[in-house]
Each structure stands twice: as C-alpha cells, then as structure tokens.
Amino acid sequence: MENITVVGVGYVGLVTGACLADLGNQVVCINRGQVKSDRLKQGILPIYEPGLEEIVRRNLQAGRLHFTTDWDEAMADADFVFVAVGTPTGIEGEADLAHVNEATEEIACRIHKPVIIINKSTVPIGTGDWVADIICDTRGDEVEFAVVSNPEFLREGSGVYDFMHPDRVVLGSTDRKAAERVAELYFPLGGEAIITDLRTAEMIKYASNAFLATKISFINEIANICEALGADVKSVAYGMGTDHRISPHFLGAGIGWGGSCFPKDVKALIHMAELYGERPEILRAVSHVNYDQRKRLIQKLRHILGGFRGKTVGLWGLAFKPNTDDMRDAPSISLVHMLQHEGAHVRAYDPEAQENAKHLFEDVVFCEDPYQVAEKADGLILVTEWNEFKQLDMTRVRSLMRQPVLVDGRNIYDPARMAEMGFMYRGMGRGYNGEGTE
Numbered sequence: 001m002e003n004i005t006v007v008g009v010g011y012v013g014l015v016t017g018a019c020l021a022d023l024g025n026q027v028v029c030i031n032r033g034q035v036k037s038d039r040l041k042q043g044i045l046p047i048y049e050p051g052l053e054e055i056v057r058r059n060l061q062a063g064r065l066h067f068t069t070d071w072d073e074a075m076a077d078a079d080f081v082f083v084a085v086g087t088p089t090g091i092e093g094e095a096d097l098a099h100v101n102e103a104t105e106e107i108a109c110r111i112h113k114p115v116i117i118i119n120k121s122t123v124p125i126g127t128g129d130w131v132a133d134i135i136c137d138t139r140g141d142e143v144e145f146a147v148v149s150n151p152e153f154l155r156e157g158s159g160v161y162d163f164m165h166p167d168r169v170v171l172g173s174t175d176r177k178a179a180e181r182v183a184e185l186y187f188p189l190g191g192e193a194i195i196t197d198l199r200t201a202e203m204i205k206y207a208s209n210a211f212l213a214t215k216i217s218f219i220n221e222i223a224n225i226c227e228a229l230g231a232d233v234k235s236v237a238y239g240m241g242t243d244h245r246i247s248p249h250f251l252g253a254g255i256g257w258g259g260s261c262f263p264k265d266v267k268a269l270i271h272m273a274e275l276y277g278e279r280p281e282i283l284r285a286v287s288h289v290n291y292d293q294r295k296r297l298i299q300k301l302r303h304i305l306g307g308f309r310g311k312t313v314g315l316w317g318l319a320f321k322p323n324t325d326d327m328r329d330a331p332s333i334s335l336v337h338m339l340q341h342e343g344a345h346v347r348a349y350d351p352e353a354q355e356n357a358k359h360l361f362e363d364v365v366f367c368e369d370p371y372q373v374a375e376k377a378d379g380l381i382l383v384t385e386w387n388e389f390k391q392l393d394m395t396r397v398r399s400l401m402r403q404p405v406l407v408d409g410r411n412i413y414d415p416a417r418m419a420e421m422g423f424m425y426r427g428m429g430r431g432y433n434g435e436g437t438e
Helices: 011-022 034-041 050-064 069-077 096-108 127-139 159-164 176-188 200-227 233-241 260-275 281-305 331-341 353-357 370-374 393-400 413-421
Strands: 003-007 026-030 065-070 080-083 115-117 146-151 168-172 192-196 314-317 345-351 365-366 381-382 405-408 423-424
Touching: 003 069, 003 096, 011 026, 011 050, 011 065, 011 080, 011 159, 026 069, 034 065, 050 065, 065 281, 069 096, 080 096, 080 176, 096 115, 096 127, 115 127, 115 159, 115 176, 127 146, 127 200, 146 176, 146 200, 159 405, 168 176, 168 200, 176 192, 192 200, 200 233, 200 260, 200 281, 260 281, 281 331, 281 381, 281 405, 281 423, 314 331, 331 345, 345 353, 345 370, 353 365, 370 393, 413 423
Parallel strands: 003 026, 003 080, 026 065, 080 115, 115 146, 168 192, 314 345, 314 381, 345 365, 381 405, 405 423
Antiparallel strands: 146 168
C-alpha cells in the first residue's frame, strides 16, 4: 500500500485516484471547490463515466479514497503526488499551464519528506524540467524529490477499463529509480512499462493523439473522395482495416473528432513545432479536414431542404462521443451554431449530455426521447452514435417527420434499408448506394 495524492478531480484525476485506491492504496484527491468535494465525499460524481461511480463509492466505503480542499491534509503522508489538472488551450493554440504552475507551487511549499511528483496532465514538452525548476527555486536543496512524466491514455467512455487494462505505461524521468517506483504502482495491471527521459515521454502522448486524429481525418478525406467517385467508405475502411499494418481502429468516417484531447493536443503540437521553426503541414491538414466535415454535413442538409429558414432540424446526440456527457468541442456545437445562423429551429436529445448542453445553447428545444425530436422535423442529423439510436423504430420515426430527411453523421444506418423505408438518406462517404441516397 502506498500513500498517494491526486491533484485535480476532473476526468483524468478522478479516474486515476479511484482506480489507484481500488488497487489497495490510500488515495487523497484534492480540488479547489468545497461543494464539489463535499458531493464527491457522498459518492456524487461531477462527470458521467461508465463504472466510475461504483468504484468511487466502493473505495469511499472501504476508507481508501478521500476528498479534500486542504493542501496540508492532502500532502501530509504523500509518497507520490499525481498532478492531473487542466491544461486548456491558450490564445495561440498553446497549452495553458497556469493550473500546473499553481499546483506545483502548492506542492513545493509542503514537501517534508522524499516524494515523487508525477505529471499526469497532458503538458508541453519540457514541462517536467520546468516543474523541477519551480520546486528547486522554491525550496533549494532542502527537499528530496523526483519528477516523473506519466501521460494518460484514457478514452472517455472507457476510462476505467483503459486504466485497468493498459496497453502500456509510459514513464519519463531523469531519475530511473523514481520511474521504476511509479511503474510498481501499475504492476498489478500487467501493461508494459516504457521508461524514457522526460521529454520523450511527454512527446509520446502528443504523437499518439495526433496520429489517431490523423487516421480519422484521413478516412474522412477518403470518404469525401468516395462520395465524388461513387464508392462506399465503410467497405473501403473495412478492406483497409483487415491489413494488420493499418488495423480497423479509428477508421470510422463521419463528422470528425471533438472532445478535450484531440483538438487541444493537435493545436498544442502545431504550436510547439512552429515555435521551433518546423512546418507541421500534415498536422495542419488534420485539423482543417476535421472541422470541414461539420460544414460538409450542413451543406448536405441545406442542399436537400433548399435552405434552413423556418425549417425544423432535429439532432440525435450532443456529446462529442457516446458513453460520456462531455460537450467540449463537440461537433454538435458547430452544427447548432450553423443551423441557427441560417434560421433553423433546432430540437435535440442526448441520453447523458443534455444538462451540460443546456448551458451552451440558446433557443434549442431539448426533448425527452429521439421520437420527440422527430416530431414535425424537416430533417434529422445523427450526431453521436449512442447505442440507443441504433435500436429505434425507424418506421415510427418516418411517420413523425414532416419531411423524411436523415443525415447520418456517423454512418450507423444502412443506406439501402433507409431508402426502402422512405427516407431521403445521406451518409458520410457512402457513394451512390441506391434510390433515395446520394
């Protein structure tokens, strides 16, 4: 058993703290908000993540997981301190390190025994050295510490599973023994420990996310070419994915990526490259293709409806991906803005993200279920591929709509089947597959 402090109870911090407690460690999670901390002490979570609430409540009851706003309490027994605070995008696309700086200064003031500080937040290359400098400038030689970079690779909606079943555990440090001690925390999980220097570990995180974003933008560009030439991108992606060198993962064409990681990390990597005189042309194209997909979907629907003024458009799904309530850089935000700008009335439903969405949108009618969205709608857009939308009674949906127009932003429906049911169906990169489709 180790004494662990986790700074920050956002998505990464909460999953990390709860899962480390579930492995038998004593974990204290610190955040600034008293109300949030009090709710967490009752097992009430600020985010939706499958399986997380159960783990939090189990470890609260077992006395292994604690929440506080008191830095002295949080640091009293800490052998390991995970920094998992937010690093939002700055004006120029850079990662804003204000929260990391604040956390590091608080930690530095309270080190009273040897401690290992682990950067869990996604931070620019060189941040580990910068954190060490802050502590040295604050305390000089009077404290014994080490800094380890341990980037996270958690997918929202699968975060608990990903933590408990890691492909690899990346650790970077100038102190190999410190990195090996952190590796021991993960030993029960069985993932390969990859130990590097600090900057290489930080770069692995950015390179990994940028590559996955590139795969999605690549298949979306192929989808657009498929539309022009009459091919079906789903079959193309399947054929590509059977090649083990390519794999089928992240080859789902649609309206692109969003969320808190891919947009922020691609922008930050572009910014870092440009600062050092590099020309990241591929990364720039990855970002441009992604955001163009949202405009492309709107163009499809506008063409069918002959414009949006006075028309009612329904959105199925608001979160940036299924199994989360996260609205950060969700494609739905751009879609709603474009639709309303052109005079459309927007109705929407999401099984988890509606409360968060209500703080972002004005004049959107939030519905109780997908069928209510379809009532008297001139067009529907499938935005988020929740399983719920795959099981709908589409005959009923068709009967509720004013015009049976469906734009499938995630390609979850069969074009021929939708045409048979009387829909004017449009997918993303589905070619010219039957009457009623493109």
